[in-house]
Amino acid sequence: MPDVRPSEKEIAALNAQLEGLRSACERPMRCTLCRTRTKFVFGEGNPAARLMFVGEGPGEQEDLSGRPFVGPAGQLLDKVLESVGFARSDVYITNVVKCRPPGNRTPTDQEMAECGPILLEQIRIIRPKLIGMLGNVAKSFFLGKTAPGITRCQGQFFDWKDGIQLQALYHPSFLLRNQQRTVGSPKWQTWQSMKELRRRYDALAPGGMLAAPPPATEPGQQSLF
Structure with a gap:
């Protein structure tokens, strides 16, 4: 199905909005975590992305570089994306x-409340249609603490506001601690989930509305990162 690509002018406008938000939030603030950080880690990628991934928070290498997911967990995330044909860009x-x-x-809940806005x-600027919640912290932010734990709801889709799924x-760090690749293992589950996420991404109709996912097809060569 053909896609409607934003123009260069629209991309520039989105980048300008994100940079304005970054600049405003990067200044020293009174939030709890600002006092101990090395660098503010805003986020990066396609400003008009239909797909967004949200993790927990920066680790040591991210804190030093100012970029999200650049440590071992980030390197594994790159492989997860590549397994279904996505690049970070x-x-x-x-x-x-x-x-x-x-x-x-x-x-903490307070720290999440301070950074949540x-x-x-x-999300308001980028307007994705799909968001991958990486781990329990991201899941709790979007769905609340009463939602099932990540091991129970892994792979499931939830309707959110503004038509976002x-x-x-x-979280990739969990996969690093669980290296098994057998059927039913966390990596195997993630592989199945990413294939479904890719199918839904490919089924996005022009204008960004979700169409029915195409029939499931098993690729010729399975990848388990």
């Missing part, structure tokens, strides 16, 4: 919190 990648929690601990504004996915 096709999608937009960010986190719920934009500054590294000390010791890579889980962000930045993420929501990114959310998919629950394991």
